[in-house]
Amino acid sequence: MTQSLRPRLASLKLLAYTLFLSLSLDCAHAGQGGDNPLLLWYDKAAVEWTEALPLGNGRLGAMVFGAVEQERLQLNEDTIWAGGPYNPVNPEALANLPKVRKLIAEEKFKEADELINASLMAKPRGQMPYQTLGNLRLDFHHTGNVSDYRRELDLDSATASVRYTVDGVRYSREVFASAPDDVIVVQLGADKRGSISLTASMDTPMNARVTLEGADTLIMQGRGADHAGIEGAIRFQARVLVMAKGGAIEAVDSSIKVSGADEVTILVAAATNFRNYEDLGSDPEAIARASLAKASQKSRAALLRAHLEDYRRLFGRVTLYLGSSPSIALPTNERIARFAEGNDPQLAALYYQFARYLLISSSRPGSQPANLQGIWNESLNPPWQSKYTININTQMNYWPAESGNLAECVGPLIDMVKDLSRTGARTARDMYGAKGWVVHHNTDIWRATAPIDGPFWGMWQTGGAWLCLHLWDSYEYSADMSMLKEIYPLLKGSCAFFLDTLQTDPKSGWLVTSPSNSPENGHPFGTSICAGPTMDMQILRDLFANTVRAAEILGLDEDFRTELREARTRLAPSRIGRAGQLMEWLEDWDLQAPEMDHRHVSHLYGLFPGREISLRGTPELAAAVKKSLELRGDRSTGWATAWRICLWAHLGDGERAYDIVRLLISPDLTYPNMFDSHPPFQIDGNFGAAAGIVEMLMQSRGGSIELLPALPSAWPGGRVTGLRARGGFELDIEWKDGKLVEAVIRSSNGGIITLRYADKACEVKLDKGQSLRWKGN
Secondary structure, rough: OOOOHHHHHHHHHHHHHHHHHHHHHHHHHOOOOOOOOOOOOOHHHHHHOOEEEEEEEEEEEEEOOOOOEEEEEEEEEEEOOOOOOOOOOOHHHHHHHHHHHHHHOOHHHHHHHHHHHOOOOOOOOOOOOOOOOEEEEEEOOOOOOOOEEEEEEEOOEEEEEEEEEOOOOEEEEEEEEOOOEEEEEEEEEEEOOEEEEEEEEEOOEEEEEEEEOOOOOEEEEEEEEOOOOOOOEEEEEEEEEEEEEEEEEEEOEEEEEEEEEEEEEEEEEEEEEOOOEEOOOOOOHHHHHHHHHEEEEHOHHHHHHHHHHHHHHHHHOEEOOOOOOOOHHOOOOHHHHHHHOOOOOHHHHHHHHHHHHHHHHHHHOOOOOOOOOEOOOOOOOOOOHHHHEEEOHHHHHOOOOOOOOOHHHHHHHHHHHHHHHHHHHHHHHHHHHOOOEEEEOOOOOOOOOOOOOOOHHHOOOHHHHHHHHHHHHHHHHHHHHHHHHHHHHHHHHHHHHHHHHOEEEOOOEEEEEOEOOOOOOOOOOOOOOEHHHHHHHHHHHHHHHHHHHHHHHHOOOOOHHHHHHHHHHHHHOOOOOOOOOOOOOOOHHHHHHOOOOEEEEEEEEOOOOOOOOOOOOHHHHHHHHHHHHHHHHOOHHHHHHHHHHHHHHHHHHHHHHHHHHHOOOOOOOOOOOOOOEEEEOOHHHHHHHHHHHHHHHHHEOOOOEEEOOOOOOOOEEEEEEEEEOOOEEEEEEEEEEOEEEEEEEEOOOOOOEEEEEEEEEEEEEEEEEEEEEEEOO
């Protein structure tokens, strides 16, 4: 081959690849909606942020709007937060803590609240907000009429695409966030040479400036904001490289202009100086520059191939089919609006897989954990600062992870708990005079652990103890001894704090937490402050039991085990109130509470996600949970509605659980892009509902796997593959006409498990790598 022919052939290959991508997508979704069950699609561009489509590689995020004249990619990097390292413990707390406890013991709850407010709350009283990186804008120089518009998010490929026709030219955009190459990739194509012209620019509400490097690279560099008296310590840089085949590229002011190109590839890299909550020594320019340099050496096809191999390795582990209907032909926003009509089972399956997609996109090894908005945020100070609220919301983010075969995605949460065990040890010592570690109801990237906002919300001690349940889940699902060794010191440290700080209730003699609250719910005495709320006791019973079991398996700390067992027997028990409900507090105050329909159902933790209550093991307490749920009602905020799905599933009521799924997947609680609506947007409801859908199909705890425990009549036939169960098992389930057809169970480590379906039970012993088919007989 002569040298002169090579560039021409290379150009033809690239053109053919561009056409292939566009044509294959068009053909795959021919007609109105096509038959891809993993597709979100729309016939209009996004106007509102909650209509845009999310992409992420765990660390970098983008919201893709898809407008014809101007594409907006709203960008995030998961370590861009306001403030810097700080210690929020109130120096007056330790001296005043005994006075607070005395007031609570005397039932002077309002006075205790006032003293907590004056002397125990953090300084500053709030925490630091997660912040946006900014926007990449692509202004296209279209002059004709637009037709055949379509934008979509394909969960199978984690790719957002836009396609439309202008004056007979078919244009395409594909955008994905690559984890292996650590860049966001934008690929622009057209079916006619020389048709692509655009201007690329960046802007941000942050304290930052945009410059050019040569004619093809935009650079945005800036700093995180000061907040609540804490100086902004984050320094960031984003770099955008524009590469064109054909046509011309030139710098115009602080933007890049492309004229008459055949195709364009744009790479976005971003980084900060953040290494961890106390080390800000990274070089954002060097990191971003290196990412771009590496990715720019790859072809478009190679970038896409690496992305797909990496992403599908995680996403492809689980499949879910709940039935189909003609509704798949409708745009996703219309399907959401019509879901309550009851004829779109596939949308529930799509909702579940969308949650798995969001978790893969916002929580990867080495990234920060998914926060209140996952990784996506366009604001300098978003609702609730988009931080980590650990009296339900952060935990709910990870409810579907283990059963959904995404154990790797839990890694950032485990890393955060390790950080919190260090900053929380400082809070335990300086605020409580105690050993071990403690976290209250929120934390941020700086791993603050003191109580914030006000006594009503913040004076709650068991946030870290609840996070320890996720550590234990990581071991239970994997049966991995190395994981158990890794988490045991964290479990032990959390227990040590409570052994040092539990108080004896003067009326009953039980051990209780004090001061505390039942998260964010007021009792009849003008505050939430109390001692020994039911949720605290349930969390501690789980924590103590799991830590004892871990120590037994590892052969460690026999005396400590004994101390935990003895303390556990003295914890205030879950009790049934005069209305037949599960009591939320030590006293039977439930029917006098100011908000009978309160969003939190904290005292029902023991049924789910806790281990204390079950239909089979504690039927009286399960009946009391049911009564409490009836008193609270089904409709609530997005995440609270999702929790109710899980609870009704564990009560074995698939019809009630499905009714609440219908409430959730509606315009009131689900945005057009399928983000959960609190309102406003919080991502926890997406994850909580996904967990609830699985809990309707499979539950694993206490050495058993329950098959189809809460199957609704709306899903008479279906199949799920690749779910994980506790004990190191994986299973597939198929059902028809509302009855089990077959389950296939596989063991990754070998072990014994009891399979249950309806009134049948079968104990199974499997060797490592062995599988079994079971038909429920």
